[in-house]
Amino acid sequence: MPSFYSWEEVLNSPDDFSFNSTVVASRDHHPPAGNLTFPNENAPVGQGQMSMAVERWLPTPSTSDSNQTFAQWCWSTQVFQSMAMVAQVAWYRRGAGLGENNLGALVWQLNDIWQGASWSSIEYSGRWKVLHYGETGVFSPVTVYPFWWANNETLEVVVASDRWTSVNGTAQMTWYDWHGEELGTNQTAFEVQPLNSSVVFSATGLNSIIPANQSVNDVWLLVNITSVVDGRIITNEQYFTPVSLAEASLVDPKITLTQGEGSTLTLSAAGGVAPWTWLDHPAGSLGYFVNNATDIPTNGFYLVPGIPRTLRFVRAATSASDGEFVVRSLWNNTHA
Helix, strand or coil: CCCHHHHCCCCCCHHHCCCCCHHHHHCCCCCCCCCCCCCCCCHHHHHHHHHHHHHHHCCCCCCCCHHHHHHHHHHHHHHHHHHHHHHHHHHHHHHHHCCCCCCCCCCCCCCCCCCCCCCCCECCCCCECHHHHHHHHHCCCEEEEEEEECCCCEEEEEEEECCCCCEEEEEEEEEEECCCCEEEEEEEEEEECCCEEEEEEEEECHHHHCCCCCCCCCEEEEEEEEEEECCEEEEEEEEECCCCCCCCCCCCCCEEEEECCCCEEEEEECCCCEEEEEEECCCCCCEEEEECCCCCECCCEEEECCECEEEEEEECCCCCCCCCCEEECHHHHCCC
16 A cells, blocks of 8 residues: 555545545555446455455554554555565575575566555655565665574574675574563674575574573564675664564554754664654655665664664655654554
8 A cells, every 4th residue: 555645645535544445445456347347346355455464464553543543554554565575585585595596586566657555666656665675675685584484483594695706794683572672692604605595594493492481472583684795884684573563562662753964863762672663754755764874775674772773864856845754663553
């Protein structure tokens, strides 16, 4: 789904700002109508698929503010889209070190022809969806990803590289609880051969993988790597949760947004971890966010207490400059 900001461009009545309103559903063409009936009689199928995905993997949006609930629904479908697509691309890149020798992936689709549900990673207005930032990470020259096999409870962390020379670096895996307390960390050096992938961690048995005396609902794993490629430092991070985020024991992250000089914005959490912390630029503006230190497009991350993130908004030359930046996370799915 496009963001609340994109829907504001076409919705007129307050009643339209609802996930399954007639106007919103009329712009869902999955599955196609197959005729000229309006609205699309098959739209409930597509709407239902998005609803079930969000309800299974994320806290179901429901707050006392109807506009916030609608905004969180729109954004949550984008979070799920990014989770699914990034996992798929990472799986393909893992294949570079296997028999299939998979060296590429094409993603459908880039942009939109209007404001409506689609597979795009960029909205009709040019606003980046969660997926576009996710693609920036998973298509990085060197990436890391935690793969989970539920059938035998095996966690495998894989580093993949598309470089023509061997890449050396360091992988770090750190367990946290949702309050942000570090529960244990492990660091390991790795080497990935040209156009290849390497397993940097593998273990079986969930109870032996998570920190001792912890519940699966209370912990999560931060996986990140650092390497030097073509003379510059490359970092990449991903996350593993032993259960769906719909079942995780999330706490109020108490996020603070501080605006600095040069379009910089610093996000910090005082109460707990904020999974999928997301920053929206003002309505009518056009641009994207980058890590202020690395210039890498960055948004939609786990914000940990004590580890602030400073982003910079790269504004298009013709973009409006007025308006407020808005921060959200999964906590806002159920709290106004």
